[in-house]
Amino acid sequence: GEDVEQSLFLSVREGDSSVINCTYTDSSSTYLYWYKQEPGAGLQLLTYIFSNMDMKQDQRLTVLLNKKDKHLSLRIADTQTGDSAIYFCAETLPSSGSARQLTFGSGTQLTVLP
């Protein structure tokens, strides 16, 4: 997605924190999402944040949103080998009729090293 950008790769050591970053261009985004895709699997919704929030915490996951800079990040505390996957950030654009279109970033491949 040219409107949503992510770095392609991130490697961390097991037990460290991972921070995956995302920038988006559409300031009218309402919700921003993080999805996880394990090899050969579908997309699993991890968490989301509404555009009027700055931060959301859900167990090991912390989402930070900087609306001024259009920057979204996902922090995974105590990263485990099972966290190795591709992480996609996505924004919802203003609805087209009654459906909301998701625009995805290119995905960040997270590799957790033992």
Added chain:
Amino acid sequence: DTAVSQTPKYLVTQMGNDKSIKCEQNLGHDTMYWYKQDSKKFLKIMFSYNNKELIINETVPNRFSPKSPDKAHLNLHINSLELGDSAVYFCASSSTSGRETQYFGPGTRLLVL
């Protein structure tokens, strides 16, 4: 108790054939979507249906035709398959009430030879 299911999971076929992919959701959602993920993992919306009505129709070749017989099903028929159609196709669903979060199926891996 699968939420969004797709069949088949894998599809290998020859160029020029016609094939269909089926999607079903049991979440009671009223909106369903088809996305295409290419070899570089890039995901792009193709179609969206709300209550059996086509809402989003991105720039997709006419060879792709979605059909929604009811709110719980959205099928994708592809005519005259081409090599470039090889990809993973994901179905998703959401509800127009609430956050409209989209939930995805496991994907159909299509390989055109």
